[in-house]
Amino acid sequence: MGLRELREGQVITQRELAAKAGVSNKTISDIEQGKLRPHPATLRKLAAALGVKPSALAEHFQSR
Numbered sequence: 001m002g003l004r005e006l007r008e009g010q011v012i013t014q015r016e017l018a019a020k021a022g023v024s025n026k027t028i029s030d031i032e033q034g035k036l037r038p039h040p041a042t043l044r045k046l047a048a049a050l051g052v053k054p055s056a057l058a059e060h061f062q063s064r
Contacts, residue, residue, distance in 0.1 A: 001056065001060060002032070002060045003028070003031055003032050003046065003057060003060070004032040006050050006052060006056075006057070007028075007032075007050065010050060010051075014028040014029055014032070017046070017049055017050070020049035021042075021045040021046050021048070021049035022045055023042060023045060023046070027042065031046075037061055038057075038061065040054075043057050043058060043061070
């Protein structure tokens with residue numbers, strides 16, 4: 001499952017996720033649009049903010 005699907009499943013905005021994860025809103029947007037592949041540290045921050053295991057997000061990016 002991708003970042004957008006996980007975020008929307010929790011009914012939070014890109015801005016809210018960015019604030020929770022300590023990254024910029026543009027970073028969230030670029031990742032969701034496929035313009036940016038997240039650094040492992042960013043992936044861990046996003047997973048923590050969403051309450052999922054980092055591997056759940058990593059699998060999505062490895063399959064691209």
